[in-house]
Amino acid sequence: MKLPIPAEGQFRAPAHHERVTSKIGLALAITFTTCFVTGLLSHLIQHPPGWFSWPSRPVGLYRVTQGLHVIAGVASIPLLLAKLWSVYPKLFGRPLVRSLPHALERLSILVLSGAAFFELTTGLLNVAQNYPWGFYFPQVHYAVAWLAIGSILVHVAVKLPIIRRALSRTTVEEPPAKGLSRRGFLMTTGLAAGVAVVATAGATVPFLRGVSGLSWKTGKGTQGLPVNRTAAAAGVTWSPAWRLSVVTPRGTTTFSLDELRALPQTTAELPIACVEGWSQSAIWRGISLPTLLKAVGAAPGTALRVSSSERGGLYGVSVLPGEHTADELTLLALELNGEVLAPDHGFPCRIIAPNRPGVLQTKWVTKLEAL
Ligand SMILES: Nc1nc2c(c(=O)[nH]1)N[C@H]1C(S)=C(S)[C@@H](COP(=O)(O)O)O[C@H]1N2
Ligand SMILES: [Mo]
16 A cells, blocks of 8 residues: 655645744754854863863853753754654655755755754763763764754755745734644744753752752752762772872872861862753862962962872863962862762862863862873
8 A cells, every 4th residue: 555645735734834944943043053152162171172271260150051051952852843843844845856956955954953863862861861872972972063063054054045034024924724823833832942941950050949850960969969970989998098199390299188187278169060961059168279289389370180099980080270270269179068078079089170060070089290
C-alpha cells in the first residue's frame, strides 16, 4: 500500500504560516546567539589564548553569563520544537531538489537542525549531570556550536527576504482554519518556554529556588552548598602529615594546616558558579592570595598553577592568572559558612576566586607553583 504524501499546499493550519515561523525563528536566533556568546566566553576563560584576559570583577559576572547560557538553552528547546512543527510541511515540497542553490539550502537546514538538536540535548544532559556518551562533552559541545551558529547565519541570510516580508506586514488576513490560531500557537510556545525556564532557573536564580521543581541542584548540601565531586569520589584522604607547598623562583615554602591558620585571614562572600548552570553564594574565610604571595616573598600578581591531591580527575589542576592572584578576594579558603571546610568542599584548603567558573575553584589544594 502506498502512503499518501500530502502536498505542501495542503497544510493550511495557522501554525504553518510564515509569520509564525519567522517570529519563532527570531526568538530562536536570540536564544542561540545568547548561548553562543556566553558559551564562547566560558570556553575562553577555561582555555585562555594569549590575547584573552578575564577580570576578577564584578564578582558575580560569570555567574550571570553562565546562568544565561543555560537559561537560554532551556528556553530554546520548546522554541526549536515549535519551529520544526511550523516548517515541517516544507519537507513535503516536491521535487526534493529544484536547483543547486535549493539543494544547498536544504542541506544547510539539515546541518542547522542537527547541530541545534545536538547542542540542546547534550547541554541538557550535561546540566542534569548525565554523561551517557563516550566523548569529552565540553570539546564536542564547543565544536558543534560553531557549526550551529554558522548554519544559522547562512539560514538567516538566505531567508532574509521571506523574514522581512513575514514580519513587516502589520495585519495579515488570517485564513479560516481549524485548530489553534497563529496567536494561540505563538502564545502556547512562549508559555512552554517560560515554564521550562521557571522550572529550572532556580539552580542559579536565588528567588526561583523554591519554585523550580526541576532545578538540578538545590541549596541543600553539605554546609549549605551543593557538592559537585565528593572527596570519596575523588579518592582524596587527609593525614596530619599534609603540607601545602608554594613553589616560587626563590624556592619552596611549606605550610602545615596550623601555619596556614596563623596567617592573616580574609572573609568574602563569593559564589560557586558551575559550568553546568547551578550557582550559589557562600561565606568563605581563608588566606587572600596577595597575603600568601607576600608571605612567600613572591611578586604581587604572580600567576600560579594550582594542584590538588586528586589523582586522575580532569579538574585536579587549574591556573590562577595574575588578575586573580592580585585580587584581595581570591582566597585559599579554610572555612565555609562559619565552619572548617568539609572534606567534600575541599578540606584542608581550596581555591575560591571572584568571577570564575566553578570548575576552576580547585578543591584539596596541595601545591601552588609560580608560573
Ligand atoms: N580537585 C577538584 N576540585 C574541583 C572539582 C574536582 O572535580 N576536583 N570540581 C570543580 C567543580 S566542577 C565545581 S562546580 C566546584 C564545586 O565545588 P563544591 O563541590 O565545593 O560545591 O569544585 C571544583 N573543584
Ligand atoms: Mo562545576
